[in-house]
Amino acid sequence: MSLKPNVLMIAVIAATGGLLFGFDTGVISGALPFLKQYWQLSDANIELITTTVLIGAVIGALTSGKLSDAIGRKRMIIINAIIFTVGAFGCAYAPNVTTLIVMRIIVGFAIGITSYVVPMYISEISPTRVRGGLVTLNQLMITIGILVSYVADYLLSDDSKPESWRWMFLVGFIPAVVLLIGMFFLPETPRWLISKGRWEEGKKILQKVEDADIVEQTLAELQLDIQLESNQSASWTEVFKPWLRAPLIITIGIFFFQQFSGVNTIIYYSPIIFKMAGIVSNTGSILPAIIIGAVNVAACFVSILLLDRVGRRRLYFIGIWGMIPSLALLGACFHFKEQLGASLPVFAVLSIVCFIIFIAISLAPLGWLLISEVFPLNVRGVGMSIGSLSHWGFNAIIAFTFLKLVNTLGVDVTFWLYALVCVAGVWWGYYYIPETKGKSLEEIESHWRTGGTPQKL
Secondary structure, three states, X not given: OOOOHHHHHHHHHHOHHHHHHHHHHHHHHHHHHHHHHHHOOOHHHHHHHHHHHHHHHHHHHHHHHHHHHHHOHHHHHHHHHHHHHXXXXXXXXXXXXXXXXXXXXXXXXXXXXXXXXXXXXXXXXXXXXXXXXXXXXXXXXHHHHHHHHHHHHHHHOXXXXXXXXXXXXXXXXXXXXXXXXXXXXOOOOHXXXXXXXXXXXXXXXXXXXXXXXXXXXXXHHHHXXXXXXXXOOOOHHHHHOHHHHHHHHHHHHHHHHHHOOOHHHHHXXXXXXXXXXXXXXXXXXXXXXXXXXXXXXXXXXXXHHHHOOOOHHHHHHHHHHHHHHHHHHHHHHHHOHHHHHHHHHHHHHHHHHHHHHHHHOOHHHHHHHHHHHOOOHHHHHHHHHHHHHHHHHHHHHHHHHHHHHHHHHOHHHHHHXXXXXXXXXXXXXXXXXXXXXXXXXXXXXXXXXXXXXXXXX
16 A cells, blocks of 8 residues: 655645754854854853753743644644744854844744654654654654754855854755745644644544544544543643653653763764864864764664564664763773874764664654653653753753863763663663554554553554
C-alpha cells in the first residue's frame, strides 16, 4: 500500500519547522569563533550566548503547551514561523552583545515551541502504519538544518572579516518564510478538529490521510476517547495523574539520556573542540563539522527507514550500546593527545562520527517520536510541552557547563562522564522504553488506562 502523496507533502512542509530548529541551534557553532574575535569574548560570554537560545526554548516549551491545545497545531506553527523571521533579522543586525542575547532568546522561544508542535502535528495527521517514519522526518529535517548551518557558516566565513557571523544568522530568514507560506496551505490535524467537536471537518481530513480500511476504526476510537475525556478535567494537572506516570517518566527520561550523552556539546562547540585538537583557523575548524553534519543526516535517514520496521525499543538499545564506546574513545583521543600528535583531529573526528551515527538512529529521533505517541489527546499539547521543556532544560545545562567541565576536569574526563550517563541509560531503557510500532495513538492511550507498563506495550 503506497503512501498518499498529499500526506508526504504535508509532512515535508510542516517538517520545515524542524529544519529551522536545526539551523538556529547549529548556526552558533561556526559563528562563535567570529563573535569571540569581533567582541573579544571570554569563555563565560561564549557559553552565555550559546545558552541564551536554550533559555528561550525553555520559556517557549513551558508557556505554550496549553495554547497549542486551544488554538490548534497549525496556527501555532504559523505564529512560530513569524517569530523565526523576526529573530533571523534581529540576530544578523544586532549592534551589541546584549541585543544579540535578546534576539537569541526570541529565536529560542520559537525553537522551544516548534520542537514539540511540529512532531505533534505530523503524528496526529499521519497514517498509523507509517507514523514513526513521518514523525522522524522532522528529526531528519533537524539534522539537515544543522548541516545547512555548518555549510552556510563555512561558505560565509572569512578570517579577514570578523563580521562574517552576521550573514550566517541572516540565512535563517529563508526557511522561515518557506514555513510561513507553506503552512497556510496545510490542513489542521483531524484529531484536534474532532477534539473541538468539528467532526465533519476532522472526518474529511482523516479520510484524505489515513488508510481507508482503518478510518472507521480510528473514528470510533477517537469518539470513545473524547467521551472518556469529557468527564475529566482538561487541566494541565491531568498529565500528572497516576495512570499517566509512565508516559511522563518516558518523556523526561528519554531527553535526560539524550542530552546528557553530550550530543549538543558537539553540535554547538565542534569548531572549538577541533581547535582544542590543534586546528588553528576559524574557517578550518568549521570544515570537520560539515563532515559530522553530513553523517548525522545520513544516519537519521536510515532511522526513518528502520523505525517502523525494526521498532523503537530495539533501535534504542542498538544506539545506546554504540554510544558508550564511541564517547569512551573520544575521551581517550584527548587523553593520549601527546602520543597522537598531528593525527589527533583525525581520530577525534572518527570517534565523533561513530557517536553521531549511533545517536542519530536512536535517541535523537526517538525522543520527539515517543513523546508524540505516549500522551492522550486532551493533554498531548501539555505532555509534549513538558517533553520539550525537559529537552531544552537539560540541553541548557550541558551547553552552560561544557567549557567549565573541560577547563576543570579536562576534555577526556568530560566525555568519559557522558559515557557513564549512557551506561545508566541502558538500565533505564530496559524498564521504560516502550514499543509503539504499529499501534494507533488510541491503542497506546488504552494501554495506560488499563495500568499497562512500558515494557508490556
